[in-house]
Amino acid sequence: RWKPFIQNRVENIQQLVEPSQWRHCPTNSNPADILSRGSTIKRLRSDSLWWNGPSWLTDEDSWPKDIDTAKPEEYDVEYCVTEERRSIQVLVELVENIKLNPERYEHFDRLLRITAFCKRFGKNCRMPKPDRLVGCVTPLEIQDAENYWIREAQHESFSTEIYQLSNGRQIAANSRLQQFDPFLDENGILRIGGRLQNSDLPEHTKHPILLPDKHPTTTAIIRRCHLRQLHGGCEFTLATLRQRYWILKGRREVKRVIHACPSCKRIESRPFVAKMALLPSDRTRITRPFENTGLDIAGPFFTRQGKKVNKNYICLFTCMSTRAVHLEVVSEMTAPRLLQALRRFIARRGKPHILQSDNFKSFKQLDKDLSQLVSTEMIDNIARELTSHRIQWNFITERAPWMGGYWERLIRSMKTSLKKVLQNSMLEDEEFRTITSEVEARMNSRPLTYNPDNPNDLEVLTPYHFLTGTHYTDIAEVTKDEDE
Numbered sequence: 001r002w003k004p005f006i007q008n009r010v011e012n013i014q015q016l017v018e019p020s021q022w023r024h025c026p027t028n029s030n031p032a033d034i035l036s037r038g039s040t041i042k043r044l045r046s047d048s049l050w051w052n053g054p055s056w057l058t059d060e061d062s063w064p065k066d067i068d069t070a071k072p073e074e075y076d077v078e079y080c081v082t083e084e085r086r087s088i089q090v091l092v093e094l095v096e097n098i099k100l101n102p103e104r105y106e107h108f109d110r111l112l113r114i115t116a117f118c119k120r121f122g123k124n125c126r127m128p129k130p131d132r133l134v135g136c137v138t139p140l141e142i143q144d145a146e147n148y149w150i151r152e153a154q155h156e157s158f159s160t161e162i163y164q165l166s167n168g169r170q171i172a173a174n175s176r177l178q179q180f181d182p183f184l185d186e187n188g189i190l191r192i193g194g195r196l197q198n199s200d201l202p203e204h205t206k207h208p209i210l211l212p213d214k215h216p217t218t219t220a221i222i223r224r225c226h227l228r229q230l231h232g233g234c235e236f237t238l239a240t241l242r243q244r245y246w247i248l249k250g251r252r253e254v255k256r257v258i259h260a261c262p263s264c265k266r267i268e269s270r271p272f273v274a275k276m277a278l279l280p281s282d283r284t285r286i287t288r289p290f291e292n293t294g295l296d297i298a299g300p301f302f303t304r305q306g307k308k309v310n311k312n313y314i315c316l317f318t319c320m321s322t323r324a325v326h327l328e329v330v331s332e333m334t335a336p337r338l339l340q341a342l343r344r345f346i347a348r349r350g351k352p353h354i355l356q357s358d359n360f361k362s363f364k365q366l367d368k369d370l371s372q373l374v375s376t377e378m379i380d381n382i383a384r385e386l387t388s389h390r391i392q393w394n395f396i397t398e399r400a401p402w403m404g405g406y407w408e409r410l411i412r413s414m415k416t417s418l419k420k421v422l423q424n425s426m427l428e429d430e431e432f433r434t435i436t437s438e439v440e441a442r443m444n445s446r447p448l449t450y451n452p453d454n455p456n457d458l459e460v461l462t463p464y465h466f467l468t469g470t471h472y473t474d475i476a477e478v479t480k481d482e483d484e
Contacts (some may be wrong), residue, residue, distance in 0.1 A: 147189060180192045211246065296358065298415060359398050
């Protein structure tokens with residue numbers, strides 16, 4: 001049925017004008033159709049139908065003969081029957097959406113260029129050909145493309161907060177953005193608020209852009225910054241990012257991106273570390289100090305005797321169980337000199353049952369000399385003791401230095417102490433032996449257990465407790481006044 005307004009007008013027309021005076025005007029002769037269907041100005045100027053009406057209008061005999069005298073109600077019913085159509089309601093919303101996946105692009109700048117060209121294409125389609133943009137994209141278009149992807153990331157992660165702020169409301173108290181006092185700028189981008197509005201700092205420093213964590217756009221921005229900083233570390237990359245952006249859980253996200261960087265992974269990757277085997281029984285049995293001993297040699301160390309410069313080496317003996325250390329200075333890395341160092345060690349610390357070392361040539365030659373002592377005429381007391389009790393000399397596997405790690409770590413500690421004490425000075429032979437003995441004492445006084453925080457606990461355990469039964473005590477320096 002017609003609406004009341006139209007129905008009332010039709011009834012008024014029928015009351016004022018006789019229906020017998022009505023005639024039907026065909027569509028091709030109706031000037032009103034020109035307005036409803038549209039026409040150019042040039043065509044309208046020369047259109048006689050618009051200016052004069054149909055040609056048969058002046059001749060009454062040429063008027064159409066069919067007369068429609070139906071009442072409004074009948075016309076409504078007939079119209080509804082003949083023109084019955086199915087209506088569909090469609091909700092149309094204008095959405096700016098570019099079908100691009102940021103995860104498919106390794107470089108964020110390339111994604112921005114493609115986005116800028118897509119947006120330019122959409123603008124050129126609505127512009128005349130002479131006014132269309134051509135050539136390389138401009139910095140303004142790149143910035144517009146970056147703003148687009150930032151808005152997309154924020155709408156996907158912070159849609160509720162953006163809706164509340166756009167309607168002039170405060171964000172919820174339980175929102176994770178509540179602490180940042182966010183606001184929407186003129187580009188619709190969510191930024192951090194704060195109290196620095198009157199500061200002279202740049203706008204992007206006073207109010208950095210908020211970016212969500214675990215989002216492809218955020219990952220792409222972090223990767224671009226990491227590459228621009230020449231594969232900088234976590235803190236360097238994060239500090240650079242925070243000049244413009246504030247990423248939620250930023251340190252974790254930066255570490256994740258850097259860990260996945262192929263170049264950084266290839267350079268900084270470490271070889272696979274195998275699971276450590278069980279400690280050998282020689283290092284876990286309860287024995288006296290130096291019963292099972294490891295041996296290594298370090299040097300050279302230069303000393304002076306008058307104007308002559310001598311070359312010295314240090315033999316390090318370490319107990320496998322108590323981790324005690326004994327240092328011996330030798331002048332040469334030869335089997336006779338190492339044998340003399342071994343004799344001095346046995347004289348002070350006792351005979352070891354097992355002696356273990358690496359595959360140094362002098363050690364192998366010394367082991368050969370010890371095995372030949374039975375057939376020689378040597379009547380030295382130490383030689384007779386070695387031959388009668390037999391010291392078992394073991395060598396670690398060749399090209400496996402980690403098997404001697406328990407003495408290699410002590411070699412490092414010894415060298416560090418000597419380097420810090422001696423620096424670039426050159427001592428005399430006697431002074432060097434004295435310093436070596438003091439370094440030995442300091443190494444034997446190192447703690448083997450955790451230092452207690454409670455003063456009522458026992459003192460920390462050191463190798464000196466196994467050697468002397470007490471801790472190491474320095475000799476007090478005696479001044480000239482006290483000596484007198």
